[in-house]
Amino acid sequence: MAEPVLDARGLTRRFGGLTACDSVALALERGQLHALLGPNGAGKSTLINLLSGDLKPTSGSIRFKGTEIAAMPPDRRSRLGIGRSYQKTNIFPAFTVFENARLAAQSRDPRPFALATDASRDPVSRDRALRGLELAGLHEHVERQAGALSHGEQRQLEIAMVLATEPEVLLLDEPLAGMGPEESTRMVGLLKRLASGHAILLVEHDMDAVFALADVITVMVNGQVLESGPPAQIRASANVQRAYLGHEDEHG
Numbered sequence: 053m054a055e056p057v058l059d060a061r062g063l064t065r066r067f068g069g070l071t072a073c074d075s076v077a078l079a080l081e082r083g084q085l086h087a088l089l090g091p092n093g094a095g096k097s098t099l100i101n102l103l104s105g106d107l108k109p110t111s112g113s114i115r116f117k118g119t120e121i122a123a124m125p126p127d128r129r130s131r132l133g134i135g136r137s138y139q140k141t142n143i144f145p146a147f148t149v150f151e152n153a154r155l156a157a158q159s160r161d162p163r164p165f166a167l168a169t170d171a172s173r174d175p176v177s178r179d180r181a182l183r184g185l186e187l188a189g190l191h192e193h194v195e196r197q198a199g200a201l202s203h204g205e206q207r208q209l210e211i212a213m214v215l216a217t218e219p220e221v222l223l224l225d226e227p228l229a230g231m232g233p234e235e236s237t238r239m240v241g242l243l244k245r246l247a248s249g250h251a252i253l254l255v256e257h258d259m260d261a262v263f264a265l266a267d268v269i270t271v272m273v274n275g276q277v278l279e280s281g282p283p284a285q286i287r288a289s290a291n292v293q294r295a296y297l298g299h300e301d302e303h304g
C-alpha cells in the first residue's frame with residue numbers, strides 16, 4: 053500500500069459532553085477519492101474541520117506526509133497543501149470569478165501584504181488562479197461577477213479557489229448540495245478528473261455519485277467509524293445497511 057498523504061489516528065473532538073468525533077482513523081492517498089458517508093450529525097463536518105485545522109482536536113494525531121500537524125493553524129496547513137471547501141457557499145459575490153480565485157491563490161503566500169498587491173504585479177498568483185479556474189471548467193467565466201453565477205457554477209468556483217492554492221489534499225464538504233441533475237453531472241465529472249492527481253476526502257449524500265466516484269468509503273455513525281473499505285464492501289455490509297443505507301431519506 054502506498055504511503056498515505058494524510059494519516060489521522062485516534063482523532064477525537066468533544067463539545068462539552070458530546071463526542072462529535074470519537075477516536076477516528078482515516079488515511080488519504082494520492083490518486084484516491086475517499087468518500088465519507090453518515091447520517092446528519094454523524095461528525096463528518098467535524099472531521100473535515102479537524103483535518104483542515106478549523107477545529108483543534110481534543111486528542112489524536114494527524115500526519116501530513118510524515119509531519120505531525122494536529123496543532124497547526126489552518127493557514128499553515130493550507131500552505132503545506134491541504135485545501136478545503138465549506139458546506140455553505142463561501143465566495144466574494146461582488147468580485148469577479150478571477151478575483152475570487154486570485155485572492156485564494158494569494159492566501160498561500162505568507163507575505164502579509166500579499167492580499168493588497170494587484171494582479172499584474174503577482175504573476176504567480178495570477179497563473180495559479182487561472183490554472184484553478186481552467187481545471188474547474190470556469191475559464192470562460194473569468195470576467196463575470198461571482199454573485200451572478202448559477203448555484204452550480206458558484207460551487208465550481210469554490211473548487212477552483214481551493215485548486216488555486218495548489219493543494220495535494222482536497223477536503224470537500226458536500227460540493228453537490230443543492231445542485232440540479234445537470235450541475236451534479238458536471239461536478240461529478242470534475243471530481244473524477246481531480247481524483248487522479250490529488251488525495252480527496254468527499255462528504256456527499258448522493259449515493260449514486262458516491263458509488264460512481266469513490267475508491268474507498270468510510271461510514272461514520274455517532275462520531276465513530278462504522279466501516280471503511282472499497283464500495284463493494286460497503287454496499288454488502290450488513291452493519292452499514294442496518295445503521296445507514298436503509299434510511300437514506302433521513303440525511304441532511
Ligand SMILES: Nc1ncnc2c1ncn2[C@@H]1O[C@H](COP(=O)(O)OP(=O)(O)O)[C@@H](O)[C@H]1O
Binds near residue numbers: 090091092094096
Ligand atoms: N461547534 C460546535 N459546538 C457544539 N456542537 C457541535 C459543533 N459542531 C458540531 N457539533 C455537534 O457535533 C455533532 C456532529 O456534527 P457535524 O460534524 O456537523 O455532523 P455532520 O457533518 O456529519 O452532519 C452534532 O451533534 C453537532 O450538533
Ligand SMILES: [Mg+2]
Binds near residue numbers: 098
Ligand atoms: Mg456536515
